[in-house]
Each structure stands twice: as structure tokens, then as C-alpha cells.
Amino acid sequence: MPDHPPHLPPATHAGADAGWRLRLYTVIFEADTRAGRLFDLVLVAMILGSVAVVVLDSMAAVHARHAGVLAALEWAFTALFTVEYLARLACVRHPLRYARSPLGVIDLLAVLPTYLAVAVPGLHVLIDVRVLRLLRLFRILKLGAYVAEFGMLGRALAASRRKILVFMAFVMMVVMIMGTLMYVVEGPEHGYTSIPVGVYWAITTMTTVGFGDITPHTDLGRVIASAMMLLGWGTLAVPTGIVSAEFTVQRMGRTPTTRTCHECLSEGHAPSARFCRDCGAPLPPWQRDAGPGDATPGP
Structure with a gap:
């Protein structure tokens, strides 16, 4: 929490x-x-x-x-x-x-x-x-x-943030290079009036959105566009794999309870815990419903 x-x-x-x-x-x-x-x-x-x-x-x-x-x-x-x-x-x-x-x-x-x-x-x-x-x-x-899954998603994204930032930096370098290249190859006469316009085209092409408002007209430009489309398929799979791996880690280390510290509101403390693992504050007795094999509802 x-x-x-x-x-x-x-x-x-x-x-x-x-x-x-x-x-x-x-x-x-x-x-x-x-x-x-x-x-x-x-x-x-x-x-x-x-x-x-x-x-x-x-x-x-x-x-x-x-x-x-x-x-x-x-x-x-x-x-x-x-x-x-x-x-x-x-x-x-x-x-x-x-x-x-x-x-x-x-x-x-x-x-x-x-x-x-x-x-x-x-x-x-x-x-x-x-x-x-x-x-x-x-x-x-x-x-x-x-909803516990919201917490898992937040923790997975937080754990993946550095890898995702590195990935985004790589993507920005690719679209900058390819957008500049298309500006040189196609030129203003084909709609690529500036490098930012070329970068915009590279982003829409790499993400497979492809609005169609700007399209290559030369053979070399079409080759570059084809490479960008194929690169986009593989590129989009990278952040999915990063977050999925972190989800697996979160699932393996799943919180055993919703027991919450009254001091810092951290959740998931073990039933036998006496102190908060994050702030060290004393924990009150764990309150839960008795299961089929439990004699009493408490710890």
C-alpha cells in the first residue's frame, strides 16, 4: 500500500x-x-x-x-x-x-x-x-x-523504471536518426519539411500507428520505412518483457496478508510479525477470520 x-x-x-x-x-x-x-x-x-x-x-x-x-x-x-x-x-x-x-x-x-x-x-x-x-x-x-493487482503493477513499473528509461533513450536515438535520414532522402517536396516532421513520421511508423499523412515516395525511402516497421515489431516487445519479468518476481514474492502497519501503512506483513518491516513500529495482533482448520481467529 x-x-x-x-x-x-x-x-x-x-x-x-x-x-x-x-x-x-x-x-x-x-x-x-x-x-x-x-x-x-x-x-x-x-x-x-x-x-x-x-x-x-x-x-x-x-x-x-x-x-x-x-x-x-x-x-x-x-x-x-x-x-x-x-x-x-x-x-x-x-x-x-x-x-x-x-x-x-x-x-x-x-x-x-x-x-x-x-x-x-x-x-x-x-x-x-x-x-x-x-x-x-x-x-x-x-x-x-x-485491488491487489494495482499494487503489483505499481511495484513492477517502479522496479522496471531504469530499464524502461534506458529503452526509451534507445528508441529516441533511433527515431532521431531515422527521422533525419528520411528528411535527407525524401525532402520537403514529399512532405518531410523539417527534421521534427521526419521524427514524427519515424515515431508513428515505429509504433505501427501509421496515420498515412506522410509517406515515402522514393524507393530508398520505402526501404527505410520497411526497416522501421520491422524494427517496431521487435521494439514494442521489449518493455512488455521487462514488466512481465517484474510481474513474475512480484508473484513469487506475493504479500501473504493485507495486514497493514498503523504507522506507515505498509501492507503484507507476515501473520507472526510483531514489528513493521519498514518503519519498526509495533504491530497490533493480526485480526482475521478463522479458516476451516483454525481453532481461533487470531494469531
């Missing part, structure tokens, strides 16, 4: 850690209990439903016929997300720091535009209503906190 909104008081504050804040925290931020899993599933459904409402509301025909229903659904989703946001602030240790974290900002953006449209009636003078609808689509970013 990314970033580090500060959470509940240290484990030495037994009263706070053993009370309603701990129970609420476990439900909202972890998914090893039935309540936590149900909360995540309901929240994912709410996110997808609210995004569907925004998308439908942008369609003129649907808006004309069902504007009232869509407005009611929008306010219902906004109210639910507001309650969820306040619940998060209530169970974390330092609400202000959580509110300023990336996840906290996304949570706020999920509810803020609806209230802004009411609180500032003249807002349409400064900002188009469509921008407010776009801000509401930030709700879809909340999915990243509840």
Missing part, C-alpha cells in the same frame, strides 16, 4: 488500540476479516457505480431523460463517500497528515466537486461544469487501494 498517512497511537496506548478506532481501522484498511473484505467489495461497487453515473450524465440523450435520477444518485454516492472519508480521518492517528497524503487527496477529490458546484453558484464563469465531472472521475483512482 503506497505512501504513509500516519495512523493510530502507538501500541503502548492500549486503550485506543483496543477500542473502536482499531476495529474501524481494521475494517477500512485491511481485508483479512469478513467485514474488511465486505467493505472493500462494497466500496469498489460504489466507485464503479459513481463513475458510471458521471459517464451517463455526460450523454445528452440520457441526461435529458433521467437528469433527476442521475442527480439523486450522484448525491447519494457523494454522501456515502463523505461518510467513508470522515471515517478514515476518525481512525487514523494524524488526520491532517492523512488528508495531505496522495490517498487522502484522492478521497477528498471524490466528494469535493459535488459540493463546489452547490457552494459556488457562479463557478461556471471560472470553470466549465465538464471539468467538475472530470474531477469526479478521480473516484476511479480509489480502486488502486482495494
Whole structure:
């Protein structure tokens, strides 16, 4: 789980850690209990439903016929997300720091535009209503906190970033050389009026997009274009292989639980862990549902 909104008081504050804040925290931020899993599933459904409402509301025909229903659904989703946001602030240790974290900002953006449209009636003078609808689509970013594969993708991309940067540098050198070569070979009379135009052609050709607005007319130019197309096939496979390899590593080192540190919000601690592997903070007892062969629901 990314970033580090500060959470509940240290484990030495037994009263706070053993009370309603701990129970609420476990439900909202972890998914090893039935309540936590149900909360995540309901929240994912709410996110997808609210995004569907925004998308439908942008369609003129649907808006004309069902504007009232869509407005009611929008306010219902906004109210639910507001309650969820306040619940998060209530169970974390330092609400202000959580509110300023990336996840906290996304949570706020999920509810803020609806209230802004009411609180500032003249807002349409400064900002188009469509921008407010776009801000509401930030709700879809909340999915990243509840689907494990989003975390795997983020970690795989982060681990691959240096290889991808090297690959992109190689691609830029190739398109620069080939674009310049096409500018020399074809010339302005065939549409290649400058080196940037030649580089644009090289990029569209290498990525197999091929808009067709600029095409080679000479035999040598067609040979170069053919080489670029064949090179593009192999080139596009490189980043796929890099990220796929990192996915394999992530899958082999898959997080065993959704147990989350209350201090730094890092996820996936082992059931027997007593301290956070990232910040060293004490971990409260792992809470989960008892399995078929378990005698008790705890560690």
C-alpha cells in the first residue's frame, strides 16, 4: 500500500488500540476479516457505480431523460463517500497528515466537486461544469487501494523504471536518426519539411500507428520505412518483457496478508510479525477470520 498517512497511537496506548478506532481501522484498511473484505467489495461497487453515473450524465440523450435520477444518485454516492472519508480521518492517528497524503487527496477529490458546484453558484464563469465531472472521475483512482493487482503493477513499473528509461533513450536515438535520414532522402517536396516532421513520421511508423499523412515516395525511402516497421515489431516487445519479468518476481514474492502497519501503512506483513518491516513500529495482533482448520481467529 503506497505512501504513509500516519495512523493510530502507538501500541503502548492500549486503550485506543483496543477500542473502536482499531476495529474501524481494521475494517477500512485491511481485508483479512469478513467485514474488511465486505467493505472493500462494497466500496469498489460504489466507485464503479459513481463513475458510471458521471459517464451517463455526460450523454445528452440520457441526461435529458433521467437528469433527476442521475442527480439523486450522484448525491447519494457523494454522501456515502463523505461518510467513508470522515471515517478514515476518525481512525487514523494524524488526520491532517492523512488528508495531505496522495490517498487522502484522492478521497477528498471524490466528494469535493459535488459540493463546489452547490457552494459556488457562479463557478461556471471560472470553470466549465465538464471539468467538475472530470474531477469526479478521480473516484476511479480509489480502486488502486482495494485491488491487489494495482499494487503489483505499481511495484513492477517502479522496479522496471531504469530499464524502461534506458529503452526509451534507445528508441529516441533511433527515431532521431531515422527521422533525419528520411528528411535527407525524401525532402520537403514529399512532405518531410523539417527534421521534427521526419521524427514524427519515424515515431508513428515505429509504433505501427501509421496515420498515412506522410509517406515515402522514393524507393530508398520505402526501404527505410520497411526497416522501421520491422524494427517496431521487435521494439514494442521489449518493455512488455521487462514488466512481465517484474510481474513474475512480484508473484513469487506475493504479500501473504493485507495486514497493514498503523504507522506507515505498509501492507503484507507476515501473520507472526510483531514489528513493521519498514518503519519498526509495533504491530497490533493480526485480526482475521478463522479458516476451516483454525481453532481461533487470531494469531
